[in-house]
Amino acid sequence: MGWRGPTYRTVDGERIDGAWCHVWWRNHHDDQYFLDDLVVFADGLISGRERTDLAGLKGLLASGRLSPTDPGMPDPSPPPSKWRSRSGGPLTPEGFLLDVADKVAELGGRPTAAQRCWEAIRCFQQDPSAAHRALLRRAYVAIPPHQRIYVLGDMDLQDRPLRILVTDVGDAVDGDGPVVTEQMHREALEYFDRTDAAVACEAEHRAVHHADDPTEPVPATAFTSYETVYPKGWPDTLGPYVLRNAYPAPVVFGGRTYPSVLHAYWALSAADPADHDRIRDAEEGRAAQELGGRVARRADWHRMRVAVMGALLEAKFTQHPELAQVLLATGDSVIGYTGCTDSPFWRDVPDQRGRNWMGRLLELTRAKLAAGPLLPD
Structure with missing residues (x-):
């Protein structure tokens, strides 16, 4: 058997943590066993085909109404020598009852x-x-x-x-x-x-080795940067949307000025200088991305792209202090960068494809802004 979770139930507004495992219940009608779940909670409630507690579970196990193992399977042969055996003892009703009591204690912090x-x-x-x-x-x-x-x-x-x-x-x-x-x-x-x-x-x-770890627990807070569309133009008042790469904040990088981080990123990825200029001069950020995705890429771009994006973000927020304040206002939150148009490499996708590199680079940029100059003038 193996415990699975987490699960919980709510009682009078209070969360009661739980866990569950598979057991075999005997059908009243034909005495056949079927596989089902048994859920145990921190307050001792046990829920399955019947709601009970540890005392009730002991009775169910003794009567054969419930079994921790498949009754249709033959009993395992005992090892030739208990001392030499490399396996644990068999899962018995008595052992299962002890295991459930242990799980209740663990869930309850005991x-x-x-x-x-x-x-x-x-x-x-x-x-x-x-x-x-x-x-x-x-x-x-x-x-x-x-x-x-x-x-x-x-x-x-x-x-x-x-x-x-x-x-x-x-x-x-x-x-x-x-x-x-x-x-x-x-x-x-x-x-x-x-x-x-x-x-x-x-x-x-x-x-x-871990002497530089924080002495206080890091708050488990999160901030999500959502992709938004403004048909009538970007708002006049600053908000979280300024963290988006498409936000029109001119960036000076490598002696050139780009209308946004998105313009700069895709222009710098182009192998042909003429394509670079066309992307840089695109009307808005998403148009720059559309153009950039269609042209030949620099051969070494896959090795450079994270470093370039990090440098572009640092340029954006150091060159626009008012935008830096919006980023700093996210505090110590973990930043998730979501959306539809960026690749899973850059954004937070709820599966194994999402790498959330944009969120990580925004956190790194925030740390640099918060630290200020590291060396004296």
Whole structure:
């Protein structure tokens, strides 16, 4: 099984987060099972063919009304050796109930069984007493059996060091594994000490390498630049539309003046100087784009275009301080540049084609404007 999401429901105006998975329900009429969804929420409500809670789900599982696995499939064969097995335990109704309880706790911001097990590991590291070993054993057993091999996040050893620690000296791990000795207990504890040291070392490296990260969370705000049409001409008052490349703000670039960024971009892409001049002299930006798309392009344009567009935007907003204020007013927002006429390379398209390079370059230009001169005169 696998949890999917996010989903939610609203209660008295409050959002209650949820997640869902596939289960098999038994039909009342013919006792046949069919696949359907089971949705669980942070407040403990469980919704599917019936609305219930954890206690009700336990009853549904015990009665066979609901199954976490396909009842038509044969039961998996047990591994020859539980100790040597590389697979987690089978998904059972009891394990599924533990998994649902874990998901409810996670959605509600409470510790899961795996997190409680790690707390017990820390206690045992500080004081490896019999009482703390018993506490660790209970915490480990509370993890859904099919999830236990993942609790340490170790692809090689899986949960074996933990299974050794929760087994008393003189007993065989898993019943068919090695007989635990004091030396094995010490080595298992050393495993966790090494892991802690490695994590601390990585945290130190990350703190050094990421020393310039913002100390405060970056606001998850967004600003979208929409393509708009003004049949009677552009408005007199400045607004977000001035961020568009077609906006008629003359740009001086390379010793030449272009009526807009769009004129400049498409003119500079032309291989023939005569085409350059025709595009530059087009009546408006979209006409320049139409002309530019029909002429031969410079052979190296695909390597230059992002740098050229970035330089044109910087020229536009530094040469027109009143437009720069509109861009700066977007604050720290992520900028999405949408529209219909620009290619997905430049605009924000809600699929894998959209690269949103215009939005990114506008953010970079905004950062440069906000920083001001970086070197003294």
